[in-house]
Amino acid sequence: MSTPAADAPLTKNHRLVYDLLNEHGPGRHFSMTQLFELARTRRPGIGFTTIYRALSRLRDQGLVSEIVIPGADGAVYEPVGAPHAHFRCSTCGRVEDVHYTVPTAATSRIASDNGFRVDTVELSLHGRCRDCIG
Ligand SMILES: [Zn+2]
Ligand SMILES: [Zn+2]
Numbered sequence: 001m002s003t004p005a006a007d008a009p010l011t012k013n014h015r016l017v018y019d020l021l022n023e024h025g026p027g028r029h030f031s032m033t034q035l036f037e038l039a040r041t042r043r044p045g046i047g048f049t050t051i052y053r054a055l056s057r058l059r060d061q062g063l064v065s066e067i068v069i070p071g072a073d074g075a076v077y078e079p080v081g082a083p084h085a086h087f088r089c090s091t092c093g094r095v096e097d098v099h100y101t102v103p104t105a106a107t108s109r110i111a112s113d114n115g116f117r118v119d120t121v122e123l124s125l126h127g128r129c130r131d132c133i134g
Helices: 012-024 032-042 048-060 104-114
Strands: 064-067 076-079 085-089 095-098 124-127
Touching: 012 032, 012 048, 012 076, 032 048, 048 064, 048 076
Parallel strands: 085 124
Antiparallel strands: 064 076, 085 095
């Protein structure tokens, strides 16, 4: 099987996955299984492998973010948008956007202190959400 070029146009099925994510907008995070269920409501014959391939492709093309949060069962996906952090509720498992980015000065400092080069920063906060505190 050939791998399509990174800038090749999206196939109909890949476009569907991308559209589903965009329709729900930033701030919603879908697992692969949730996207599969959603996609099937539009295109009943679609297979799980297609969703898997679509997400890998969209991620590689920089259209979709794959978010891996410690403690979560699997990755969740959202359209690429402004950088932000995530909060995961340890009780109900929901993942919410947090409008925060680690200041560049802090990252640069850590990088120079340790001799790293930092390319990306993923920040996740863990605790209990509003519904689960009560
Ligand atoms: Zn919760
Ligand atoms: Zn997010």
